Amino acid sequence: MREVKIKGTEQSYPVGKIVCLGRNYLDHIRELGNKVPDRAVIFCKPASSMLPDGGQIELPPYTDDCHHELELAVLIGQSGKNIAEEDALQHVAGYGVALDLTLRDLQSELKDKGLPWEIAKGFDTSCPLSDFVPAAQVDNPNDIRLKLKVNGELRQDGTTAQMMRTVEEIIAELSQYYTLEPGDIILTGTPAGVSRIQSGDQLDGEIEQVGTLSVSVK
Template sequence: MSHVFPPSPTVSVPVQGIAERFPVHRIYCVGRNYEEHAKEMGFTGREPPFFFLKPADTIVVAPEGQTAHMPYPSQTSNLHHEIELVVAIGKGGSNITAANAASHIYGYAVGLDMTRRDLQNDMKKQGRPWCIGKGFDHSAPIGTITPAAAAGDIEAANIWLTVNGQERQRSQISQLIWNIGEIIEHLSAAWELQPGDLIYTGTPAGVAAVVQGDTLEGGVDGLAPLKLQIG
């Protein structure tokens, strides 16, 4: 097959312990999936889950042991960090039950859902889609993927983020409003999941602004950490 111009290379993420990389298909994100974060955003309770997408090429790879760089984005003065557990799908499917979800998971990673909060809030006020606040270039940093068999008890893991050495976010994956199996069940009812899909599962309370020169370090117990510099 020929093309009118060379196609873009496949976006991929390193995998711990092997040379082969994980090719990215789509990026799904779960909104307001920790109770305390939902409250800080003005919501409460176990609301039905909702999802938004980021383009695959918004990925910024932060390999284990290295500091990745994210340019401060245009059109914003209020760039927020959101630390998240990322689920990497290895086997696709539709209408996957929560009980069978684990068999579709390839592994896990630490991710950041970076957000142009001022643009997102402006779009919300106008009742318009807020892709401009979430799906911009470089908005999906991610660390090395750890295969599920090597990740330990992910549901019991701690999750945290520091900015310039000061803790900003800390919680436990057990505090997800909708757990990993339930997320996959709901998501696969709306889209047919494919190998290579990434699911950013939501962020705990403590989201706040970062500026040029800030260094972010995030982690989830049992997974390769993520380190990112803004600038």
Template sequence: WQKVYLMTYQRNIAKFWEWGRKIVCVGRNYVDHCAELKNPVPKSPLIFLKPTSSYVREGSAVKIPTGCSTLHHEVELGIVISKKGGDIQTDKAMDHVGGYVLALDMTARDWQDVAKSQGKPWSMAKGFDTACPVSDFIEKDKISDPHNIKLWLKVNNEMKQNGSTKDMIFNIPYLIHYVSTVMHLEEGDVILTGTPEGVGPVKSGDVMECGIESVISMKFPVQMKHY
């Protein structure tokens, strides 16, 4: 029965987008990205949430939400949680990582700018349908050092983002610890670890392609949302 349970568990964790309960996002986790958007460098992680309804898989399109005039791409490494925990200590944090995912934190930048200026939450700007494109699940042993991988993104074959996770301000064990002191992390949850510099706009008809060098890549067309 243990073997059957393990096989079922592995199948489930590999389909985190179907049953995971939350997407925890880290903003401003790269100094150069803070600079390009003229944001201060945070002294502690900036945390926000995306709903799991924002997941979209390759083969579908990223759809510009009605009323959005400036949609930005942000390529990120995602952490897939495999073991429930709260108040997780940094030296035990990687034990809660089941694997990884390549993700895009799509952002309605015009909506976010208005929300920031008014001191309001970013939920609409970050949580619309198709705001979180994700790759297939990446087994943990496929990435030997998640703090030294190259993330890249092209729009219409033109390189826009080309950075490394070695430049993250807050590393993965600390992020897991920090989040888990406030909310329990559960199996299938995903933590998006922030984006390197080079974020920018996409429009209907564009094609985004992004990847983790030598590990995985994915491609998404951009379309206007139609009812």
């Protein structure tokens, strides 16, 4: 069973659902040539996709175009269904740094055929994830800076203020479809700057007030 920890405490949570939000930053939508969605684009990753800080990404042999996507991760600490926006942050236990790795070539192929594309998102090691800081340590999750460097070169540099949906709105909307439970993790979308990674790359992510994440590609 996979667990995540809250930094500076003895608290840990067995991981439940990893629920991800796509197309939540307008610049990222534009860079991929996608349409602005009317409702949240939601998909899930299995717990087996998690990779701890310091780990190695293993690119599957059936892809040649894996992209990095730096994201703010939200850890649920209190169960809820049909959560009101004004109550949403009461359900958050902590925040972490995550990467949503995407097999862009496979995703595009499946989308063109009108097929589900979760296998392009949920492969082993596709969700590098840091430990979480207590929710109270983050002043405002909707206004913190995200940066990702690949081999020392800045690739992504944005702020959660650019999100189309706030953390509160995301939690409220997701809880209409899923009961959110302690140990569930929400990935909130990525700013512009995604690009291909390859064997030997070093990825270093940082989110203001939250922490850092460093992984390499095998």
